[in-house]
Amino acid sequence: MTYYSFLTAECLVLWRRKQDVFNALMFFVIVIALFPIGINSSPEFLAPAAAGIIWCAAVLAILMAVEGMFKEDYRDGSLEQLVVSGLSLPLLILLKVAAQWFVVVLPLLIIMPLLSEMLYLPRSGFWVLMMTLLLGTPSLFLIGVMGAALTVSLRQGAVLVMLLILPLYLPVIIFATLAVQAAQIGLPYAGLLAMLSALSLLFLVISPFIAAIAVKASVN
Amino acid sequence: MTYYSFLTAECLVLWRRKQDVFNALMFFVIVIALFPIGINSSPEFLAPAAAGIIWCAAVLAILMAVEGMFKEDYRDGSLEQLVVSGLSLPLLILLKVAAQWFVVVLPLLIIMPLLSEMLYLPRSGFWVLMMTLLLGTPSLFLIGVMGAALTVSLRQGAVLVMLLILPLYLPVIIFATLAVQAAQIGLPYAGLLAMLSALSLLFLVISPFIAAIAVKASVN
Amino acid sequence: MQPSASLAISDLWIERGDRDLCKGLAFTLQAGEVVRILGENGAGKSSLLKVIAGILSPLEGKIVYSGEDVTLDRSTLQQDSLYIGHSVGVKGLLTVEENIRCYYPSIAASRLASVLAALGLDDQSDALVKTLSAGQMRRVALARLWLSDKTLWLLDEPFASLDATGVALAEEQIKQHILSGGLVILTTHQDVLSFSYRDVVLLS
Amino acid sequence: MQPSASLAISDLWIERGDRDLCKGLAFTLQAGEVVRILGENGAGKSSLLKVIAGILSPLEGKIVYSGEDVTLDRSTLQQDSLYIGHSVGVKGLLTVEENIRCYYPSIAASRLASVLAALGLDDQSDALVKTLSAGQMRRVALARLWLSDKTLWLLDEPFASLDATGVALAEEQIKQHILSGGLVILTTHQDVLSFSYRDVVLLS
Amino acid sequence: MAFNNLTEFLAMGTHGAYVWSAYGFSVLALIWLVWNTLSTRQKTRNILRKRLLRNQNR
Amino acid sequence: MNWRWLHKLGSPKWFFFCFKSWALPLFCIGCFALMVGLIWGLAFAPVDYQQGNSFRIIYIHVPVAMLAQSCYLALGLSGFVFLVWQIKIAPIFIKAMAPIGAVMALIALVSGAIWGKPTWGTWWVWDARLTSVLVLFFLYMGVITLQRALEDIALANKAAALISVVGLINLPIIKYSVVLWNTLHQGATFTLTKKPEMPSEMWLPLLISVIGLYCFVAGLVLWRMQSEILQREHRASWVQQEVMENGL
């Protein structure tokens, strides 16, 4: 096994599971639709809340996607094989996260213009929202992968993952929504975006290692 | 195997997983905390949105609980054994759903006063919210179990079914949140509650059978 | 346990994915007989057992159990049969004892203890099954052979991952069963069985 | 493939749950040798293989591979070994070919085809592995034996659910491997193996 | 003493319910913590003793 | 610098015997001081002229809130110590401390919420301080579940230490973000009441109960660590001797 063949196989599996990705997307759209439908559909209500709604829905969709990331690999023994492959486990995990990130976030970004229109997100906020998603979601994935790795060997671990990682998600969500809101009312938001990037970098450095340790603990 | 011993075993497994139930509860609370933090924490925003938020989180928690309901049984062959047990498969599934419902929804109802307080849900809406949860969540479980049964072995066609299941949740959510909002502003809500009950009854009748068919299709 | 039961299968045709299996298969089984299904990997042995157990439906063919045609509705056969497949149907999160009690709720404690002792699981009756070794897990599943009152046994590689003692135990149990008039259909890649049996060969 | 590799294990002590396994076990393995781990169900064979593969850590003991002490860090051993456990490590959602390509990305198509033909999987190379029979799935995992360039093979019941042809094929492959100076540790409950081997007995 | 009699003490002005429920919960939680600690301690010792005896017999 | 003393302190056996006799006295002193502080505060401290008698909740609320934060600090620090020096006692400390911290955070939340009703007219506001205590509680739960989830002790140690440290790094980030979030738009609708010019009859019982709670927690932690040490070192002969000789 090489890093490249691992990545190829990952992508293939993701492709075979495209319906899951599609479902995550549907879920995302439905959560977002819930607000105008269930609460209030007036622009005055939606416009200021739009970024927050989109981010909450994105967080949930990402959680669903990340949570089961290692489950199948654990069951069929592929995870064991990764551990004994002699390749760097953190790097393998990073590759896996990257693949997953592409598959989940890209479609999300693509339908974003639609959704932001539906929620009356002002133009001024749109590009900042896209930026926050680009810069912020990597940390969501990187944090999530730690939780997923810790719970592979546990049945019904999905919930546990979320318990473990949602507290760590809060700063990301807060910085992101603050940035969009700041942009909407014309305040500077560059600092907040920088904070988001810093968080992503921080977790880029530490989370593969933590996840690798967790995976090793789980496969025995 | 008898119906009773099956139920006992189910309950035992759930008991072994009590940590998971607790985690599900924590998850529920965290998701609810996500919204005020991510969107807006003022009472003016939260009070009217409270029912929607709580229902959204409940749907998620239930989705998590239901989604993997048969996974473990499928893997270890228990599901096959149910099929060949000579007992009525729909009834077995119903028992399983009922056990799961108790374990997930009861704790949820217990912490509801706390959460509704955190979201500034007015007193007038609280008991209606509880009613909607009691009457509405069974249909969520019953709908979910069909999806879970169909996707146990990830057979082809799962796409279509998942797409059917997710939208089926929407009416339940809408009726429930409408009922609470109606109660908050003093409108009659009995009709909406009746709708919820009707939905639950409808699915009580059909979903065990569909789920049984799906299970049979999946175990081969 | 039903006296003098019999199973007759004729003109079978099973379809799995896009493969045709067991085409034209026919055999009968009388009380006190063992049939070993023989075939290469992928010949359709497991599929055949699943069809008989009622987990799959055949495309064509007839399955007659004790004179009753059960091709379309296998439930009378299921009432009277015991199926153990590749995945053995024990739950990892229950203990050994709880797993057995799930299938036999009203079994007396002494009987259970003696079966567990026979299987060499007595000091692990309170261990969660997921912490057992592969062979021990198989033994838990096979405990049902000791306790069953069903006539027709459908066993898919019952000796897999058992050690020699375990195989001997299970074989002994099967012998007992056929002596008392039971019917057994099993698959195994093992050569030597210590009881008399008939082979049904599946071509692939 | 490393020439004249060797493995030496001494004073082992593995703890699983609250059970002590393999206490005081010691054995060595030279190039061209096969060790069969023998023991009852639950004796700790799988645990031993996992310890050697670096999936578990021993409580005590020393593992020396080709002169290097790898007890604390098994990574050099992992570079040079092939482990196939009870769960075989093939992905149900990938096809046979994709599964193999995952482990051996740069393998030539003709080589792959010949291996699949040898394993009798040639007409199913595009089938998703989850639709295969138990024995066929095992064969997919064993394809790694044909393609591997690793020295130390750790095989946990490699012949499980294989038919006679399959067993012969796998045995042939193991024979080849030890002829060219490989090391093999395997567990099996099968009696007759067609190559010469040494037994290491685990008491339980 | 800030209160004249027991009833007044229990009533805490108009805030009796708040004060006493806060204290009640806190004290219960602390007691649970102590109970949990001590019972774990006891259980550990019992388990260890049992394991020790079993291994000695072997 | 000589680190020998640290490793010596970090050896479970040494730690066990060194602090064996400390737990009970600390616990008793803690209980006593807590009782004195609470009863004094409840019955004898003068009434606050603004809040009335509801202010008496302060005597449980503030000590507990302080402990909730100190405990996490200790958790993170010992995680750090474990990662850097591989001190064996550190993960044991984390395992013993996390549930205590969680309970402290929970009590802080509940007593604060109850206090909020008469003073602010609501049980809960999404105020920066309150929210970060809520998050703190979740972080504790995370560490606890993590410790439980992993069965391999060596790796559970490392992972729990890492997560504690991650949490420690993250805690100021959370706090900062929450403050930023809450003050940018909404403005603090409610602020915690400024510390009043307390007479000493008011703050003395508070001080006593704070000190009492620290001792109380120290005693509990030592007990829990002792159980954990015995469990982990169960193969050592000193443990077997200890278990056979001293029943409890």
Ligand code: HEM
């Ligand atoms: C759930 C709600 C609450 C939470 C989570 C909470 C949390 C905290 C925290 C973390 C501290 C800091 C302790 C320290 O380190 O000094 C604190 C102190 C304090 N809290 Fe609360 N609190 C809550 C509600 C309240 C309420 C309703 C009041 C009264 C109106 C209150 C009054 C105080 C006072 C007077 C202090 C001491 C302030 C100081 O010494 O700086 N708290 N609380």
Ligand SMILES: Nc1ncnc2c1ncn2[C@@H]1O[C@H](COP(=O)(O)OP(=O)(O)OP(=O)(O)O)[C@@H](O)[C@H]1O
């Ligand atoms: N995950 C686990 N947790 C706790 N104990 C375990 C675990 N896995 C195995 N054990 C125990 O370790 C012992 C040895 O298990 P192992 O799987 O190594 O046996 P084995 O020799 O491979 O047996 P088999 O022939 O049945 O495969 C068993 O008694 C089992 O109870």
Ligand SMILES: Nc1ncnc2c1ncn2[C@@H]1O[C@H](COP(=O)(O)OP(=O)(O)OP(=O)(O)O)[C@@H](O)[C@H]1O
């Ligand atoms: N779920 C499935 N979907 C599609 N095809 C399947 C499925 N399961 C099995 N098959 C196909 O049916 C054939 C027979 O499978 P079966 O499991 O019955 O074989 P078997 O005789 O039991 O083999 P083994 O000795 O390996 O257990 C195989 O060729 C396999 O490809």
Ligand SMILES: [Mg+2]
């Ligand atoms: Mg088969």
Ligand SMILES: [Mg+2]
């Ligand atoms: Mg084994």
